[in-house]
Amino acid sequence: MRIGLLAVGALVVAVLLAAFVATYVMLQPERFTSLLQSRARAAGLELTLSNPASPTLWPKPALELEGLTVRASGAEQPLLVASRGKLVLPWHALMGGEARISRLEVEGARIDVDALGAYLDTLPSRPSTAGAILPTVDAGFRIERGTLLRGNELLLSNVDIDAGRLANGIPFALALAASTADGTPYSLELETLPQLSHGVLTLSDVELGLSSDSRFAAMLHGGATWRGGADVGASLSGRVTRNSGAPYGITLNITPANQQDPLYVALRLDGDNDRTDIRIPPIGFTEWWSGILAGGSPTLPPVLGSIEAKTLDIGSVHMKGLRIRATPQTPAAASTAAAP
Template sequence: MNRRLRVGLYALGGVFALLLAVALIATYVVLQPERFTALLQARARAAGLELTLSSPAHPTLWPSPALELEGLSLRSNVSGTPLIAASRGKLVLPWHTLLGGEATISRLEVEGARIDVDAVSAYLDTLPSRPSTAGATLPTIDAGFRISRGTLLRGTTLLLSNVEAETDRLASGRRFTLTVSANLADETPYALDLDTVPTLSRGVLTLADAKLKLASEKHFEADLKGDATWRGGADVGASLSGRVSREEGKPFDVVLAVTPANQNDPLYVALKLDGETEHADLHIPPLALGEWWNGIHAGGTLTMPPLVGTFDAANVDAGSLHVKGLRIEATPDAPASSTTVGSAP
């Protein structure tokens, strides 16, 4: 390589290094990590929460302007247990922020998040209660978010692991998608996908053209379509229908309808299943069912769940339990009873 070419390459490399240094300095000056950190902390304080970082945020430019966050912790002002603790986070910013534009966030990404259900529940209990006559609300999400390698806990009890969740912007009249996947404590994987158009008008929230998919790999996959409405409180209505396919067993049709609570009856979910060997017509009170489930987990007496209706199945296989000819009947005035024929453990 001749001397002139070598000098030219050195000069070109020096110019590139200088431009890179200038770009990095400009990134810190223009993005001003402290203003975005202050923006997040101000929003948290307005909600009665305290956001801390283990180290100051630092900016990046590729593949888009962003701020890298290390050691996030979000606590309630009345509790020392973090609602959310994450190893890393990223605030993705619009390109106009490089030109000194308004401090806005286009996306939030969190990695290695640990979410404590008890801490979240305790925080929600501190929020002012809404009047029972208040209409529906739709919390706006200006920026989409993503959670990766998350964990859901209740104190020291593991509920979900390997949680992956992602959404885009949530706003009235705009199509919204949500994808969630996670493993139960026994490592059984589940995935949920929701696609709908939420519209809030005069205190009524409508989820139009809703597509809901719930699946567990090598177990089942349910595809439902329909609409739902919420008018505030327990005034919830929905009508969904679709099909459930299974890895072992033939598919069956599903019709699900939610009836709002009134002065005489609680909120009910009507569930109809129609398959080749399974048929069900059940009315389920979700609030009472939740209380029953919590009582069982708390060590209470094992009782039949608070269901009304009938369930028939030629075969039921649940782990080591194998039952043939199962029929369950329940009425509002009599506890649920079951009849089995040729059952075997």
């Protein structure tokens, strides 16, 4: 019996060793890591690993990655550092088929906003007259337990992003969850069908959800169109529910820029006691906010429209009968029936 047990044990060890060798030979880790690095180089990025990739078969063929670092070509500051990662591969990769990655998973990623912005600035700008594009992402990806930083400043923690394949005519889904620096959690979900034809990108059947636990939840449905440059149009409508008050009806419209007006985002909220109907030029608002951050003289934001609320609570401030109206001739005027 003892000899038989030793023989069985030796056989099991031999089978496991043979399976490991076969897995390593069939998956060829260097082939897929080279594919990932070549795709990074094509995008102007450098990807390095602290250790060689190791293959695994359970629950799907995959390559385990350790110590991922991604930086712009020639840059010192990395834009992404992750402790672990995984390349999920199709089953036909075991048969020596086409080198293709089904999914990329990254764990414990640290993303630097400044390094990411510097990389984006190096990308060639597209002419304003160029049509829309749809960057194709053959593989889905997921980021777990990530953090978003600006230098040493924490912007978002517990970042979790799960996205599917992005391609023309294929339904696309994106789920994002994160917590702000003060620990407030937010989540966003997007589902749509992207279609690109003759320089026009259409997002049909858009389902957009935004929520924060124990605070609010918004669900919008509609569609969007991009023809290139600032020629963006969208129409979404839905409902916002709140734990601390009555629900709102919400309408979000985006009107493209023309010879007279810039690109505008129009937001309308209709509630039992409150009503908001405002228009915001995103480019102008970004420039205004950048000026404020740069220490420029305080000015009113470039917002048009009106806000009416019977009561409004912002922190320790309580207001009643609030009315705000902003027009091109009168940048802003506000009154309240009762002081804080």
